[in-house]
Amino acid sequence: MSATDSPASGRGHLLRVLGLSFGIAVAIGGMIGAGILRTPSLIAGLVPEAGLIITLWVLGAVQTLLEANIVAELATSLPKAGGFYVYAHRAFGDLGGLVVGWTIWIARLASTAALSVAFADFFALLSAPAGHYKAAVAVAMQLALFLFNIIGVRQGSGLQQATSFAKALALLAFCVAAVAVAASLRASPPTVVPHVPATITAFGMIGAYQLIIGAYSGWYEPVFFAEENVDPGRSLPRAMAFSILLTAALYIAVNGVLLYALGVRGITGNALPYTIVLDRAGGALPALLFAAGAMIVVASCANAGIMVAPRVLLALSRDRLLPAMFQNINRGGSPWVAFLLTACGSVALALSGSFALLFGLIATLQSAAFVLVIGSVFVLRKKEPALARPWRVKGYPWLAALVFAIDFVLLILFLSSNWLGGLYAAILWAACVPFAMVARRARAQASP
Numbered sequence: 068m069s070a071t072d073s074p075a076s077g078r079g080h081l082l083r084v085l086g087l088s089f090g091i092a093v094a095i096g097g098m099i100g101a102g103i104l105r106t107p108s109l110i111a112g113l114v115p116e117a118g119l120i121i122t123l124w125v126l127g128a129v130q131t132l133l134e135a136n137i138v139a140e141l142a143t144s145l146p147k148a149g150g151f152y153v154y155a156h157r158a159f160g161d162l163g164g165l166v167v168g169w170t171i172w173i174a175r176l177a178s179t180a181a182l183s184v185a186f187a188d189f190f191a192l193l194s195a196p197a198g199h200y201k202a203a204v205a206v207a208m209q210l211a212l213f214l215f216n217i218i219g220v221r222q223g224s225g226l227q228q229a230t231s232f233a234k235a236l237a238l239l240a241f242c243v244a245a246v247a248v249a250a251s252l253r254a255s256p257p258t259v260v261p262h263v264p265a266t267i268t269a270f271g272m273i274g275a276y277q278l279i280i281g282a283y284s285g286w287y288e289p290v291f292f293a294e295e296n297v298d299p300g301r302s303l304p305r306a307m308a309f310s311i312l313l314t315a316a317l318y319i320a321v322n323g324v325l326l327y328a329l330g331v332r333g334i335t336g337n338a339l340p341y342t343i344v345l346d347r348a349g350g351a352l353p354a355l356l357f358a359a360g361a362m363i364v365v366a367s368c369a370n371a372g373i374m375v376a377p378r379v380l381l382a383l384s385r386d387r388l389l390p391a392m393f394q395n396i397n398r399g400g401s402p403w404v405a406f407l408l409t410a411c412g413s414v415a416l417a418l419s420g421s422f423a424l425l426f427g428l429i430a431t432l433q434s435a436a437f438v439l440v441i442g443s444v445f446v447l448r449k450k451e452p453a454l455a456r457p458w459r460v461k462g463y464p465w466l467a468a469l470v471f472a473i474d475f476v477l478l479i480l481f482l483s484s485n486w487l488g489g490l491y492a493a494i495l496w497a498a499c500v501p502f503a504m505v506a507r508r509a510r511a512q513a514s515p
Contacts, residue, residue: 084221095313097285101185117326127315138440141290142290175413283318288375388502
């Protein structure tokens with residue numbers, strides 16, 4: 068019997084109240100964040116060719132759709148809270164599950180802390196005195212979001228849908244504004260333009276593509292709420308597909324209008340090329356609108372991570388890899404103890420500044436975790452051929468094998484360019500071994 072259908076030991080239960088609109092909103096919320104605000108200038112510096120930049124963004128969308136094709140099978144066949152952790156644990160046992168669950172939870176803590184600091188930076192543009200209290204603003208933003216989500220899943224869902232669609236409309240409005248002022252911008256390019264390399268290197272291509280994949284990360288957020296979805300077999304594949312296509316269209320449009328209005332050299336010379344376009348639109352109001360829009364973007368992205376992380380702890384607790392208290396769920400359908408621990412960790416990172424190291428490890432950690440998740444579909448097809456699969460991977464096994472190979476090669480390339488980060492990641496994974504051993508021993512003692 069599912070925890071959704073019957074509360075266990077009086078702890079409460081998750082509510083099946085989420086649908087397709089929330090799935091799209093949380094995926095868009097996870098994808099559209101600080102990445103798209105900062106990556107255009109970085110990518111233009113690595114790949115100084117407009118056509119190639121657009122091609123890389125298209126390839127990123129294609130790879131993401133291929134990965135979603137695989138994840139959809141896992142999510143619909145195992146519609147439980149915890150998402151990626153559930154699949155890895157089912158396929159590889161305690162150790163594989165812990166590696167993935169630990170990775171996802173730490174990544175959400177670090178990203179939430181970083182996004183709250185970014186929120187404080189943008190807020191300082193609206194209120195200069197707030198610039199002296201950035202840490203307080205960052206913590207206040209986090210506490211507000213955590214409180215809203217602890218109240219109940221309906222409240223968190225409503226906030227996510229409102230902010231996600233607001234920022235999608237904001238990006239679309241920016242594209243229209245950029246096209247409107249493009250002629251004047253092209254007639255008077257920026258005075259100071261840094262040197263742009265004449266050649267395109269393999270290292271630059273890899274670096275640019277990593278940034279693009281990072282900007283698309285978050286498309287899988289709906290699977291962490293599968294147990295709370297009223298129809299996961301239909302909603303989850305559609306939510307991931309729609310959100311990826313919509314976000315890809317916005318990303319390609321934003322980069323296209325920036326390249327059209329400013330050119331590669333104009334984008335490279337400015338960390339936030341959006342501000343040039345908005346300044347030309349007239350007066351100080353556009354700059355203020357950009358700051359307000361950026362605050363919505365990062366807050367929405369942070370809210371998506373805040374909603375995901377406690378559900379990973381809930382799933383770990385159900386498998387006795389964490390104390391049972393993390394299964395406590397209030398009447399609003401929120402795992403409130405898991406929310407409190409997540410809030411403490413995220414706020415501590417934002418205050419200490421130590422999240423910088425962890426944030427630098429996210430790409431390595433998540434890449435390795437994703438290799439395990441993609442590998443899960445092959446293991447489960449062999450171990451559990453009779454498992455109900457409302458969605459089956461299209462092109463299995465060859466297309467799935469191609470995606471696995473691509474992800475594995477990208478992980479090797481990332482590790483080769485940052486071996487120290489790989490060493491730190493290995494140490495974090497090794498820390499999971501004692502937990503797996505303790506959990507296995509506890510289950511052995513509890514069994515008849």
